[in-house]
Amino acid sequence: MAQGTDIVPLIGTKRRARLAEALAAFELTLTPEELAAIEAAVPADAVAGDRYDSHAMASLDSEGRQPR
Numbered sequence: 001m002a003q004g005t006d007i008v009p010l011i012g013t014k015r016r017a018r019l020a021e022a023l024a025a026f027e028l029t030l031t032p033e034e035l036a037a038i039e040a041a042v043p044a045d046a047v048a049g050d051r052y053d054s055h056a057m058a059s060l061d062s063e064g065r066q067p068r
Contacts, residue, residue: 002029002030002035009025011023
């Protein structure tokens with residue numbers, strides 16, 4: 001949420017209690033120092049790539065393209 005209004009967190013859960021817990025995060029406001037600490041710990045450019053290996057990615061592709 002601190003990254004801009006075009007960012008929408010997706011919440012996945014099976015239990016109402018966990019949903020309520022996750023939604024409570026909308027009430028939090030991180031300080032600039034906290035945001036800087038997060039960025040330092042996990043730089044945005046440090047995480048890249050597909051979520052799954054090429055075999056799994058190919059099975060998710062609904063348009064039938066070949067894996068990269």
